[in-house]
Amino acid sequence: xxxxxxxxxxxxxxxxxxxxxxxxxxxxxxxxxxxxxxxxxxxxxxxxxxxxxxxxxxxxxxxxxxxxxxxxxxxxxxxxxxxxxxxxxxxxxxxxxxxxxxxxxxxxxxxxxxxxxxxxxxxxxxxxxxxxxxxxxxxxxx
Numbered sequence: 001x002x003x004x005x006x007x008x009x010x011x012x013x014x015x016x017x018x019x020x021x022x023x024x025x026x027x028x029x030x031x032x033x034x035x036x037x038x039x040x041x042x043x044x045x046x047x048x049x050x051x052x053x054x055x056x057x058x059x060x061x062x063x064x065x066x067x068x069x070x071x072x073x074x075x076x077x078x079x080x081x082x083x084x085x086x087x088x089x090x091x092x093x094x095x096x097x098x099x100x101x102x103x104x105x106x107x108x109x110x111x112x113x114x115x116x117x118x119x120x121x122x123x124x125x126x127x128x129x130x131x132x133x134x135x136x137x138x139x140x141x142x
Contacts, residue, residue, distance in 0.1 A: 056094030061087050064103075071096050091122070 001009075047062035060068045062085060069081040074094030086101035097120045104113035 052092075052094075056092075057088075057090045059087060059089055086116075089119070095123075096120070097122075 047060065047066040049057060050059040050061075052058055056074050057068070057071065062068065064085040065082050067081050067084050067086070068088055069076050069083075070078040071090065072095045084099075084101040085103065086099055088099035088101075089097050091097040098118045100115075100117045102115045104111070106112075
C-alpha cells in the first residue's frame with residue numbers, strides 16, 4: 001500500500017466514523033420526547049375538541065361553520081353541524097348533554113340575537129334551560 005492510498009484510507013475511516021456518529025445523533029434525537037406542555041399567549045382556532053382517551057368528545061368549542069351536530073353514544077344523528085356556535089358538553093358515553101350557544105345578526109333592518117344555556121339529564125332533553133331571544137328594529141338601538 002502506498003502512502004497516498006494510506007492517506008485516502010485514513011480520510012475514509014474519519015469520514016465513516018463522522019457519518020456514523022452523525023447518524024447516531026439523528027436517530028437518538030428522533031426518539032426524544034417533545035415538551036409535554038405548550039404555552040401560548042394567544043391562539044386563533046375555529047374549533048377545539050376536548051376528548052377522552054377513548055376518543056369520545058367531552059366538550060367542543062367552535063365557531064358556526066365548524067360546529068358539531070347532535071351526537072348520541074358517540075355517533076352523529078339528526079341534522080349536520082354548522083348551525084350553532086358555542087360550547088357543547090358530552091357525558092361519559094359520548095352523548096351530548098347540554099351547552100352554551102349564541103348568535104346575533106341584522107337582517108332586513110331588524111336585529112336578532114339569541115343565547116342558550118342548557119344541561120340535560122341522562123337520556124333526557126334540556127333539564128335546565130336559559131334561552132334568550134331578541135328581535136327588534138335596528139333603529140331602536142341607540
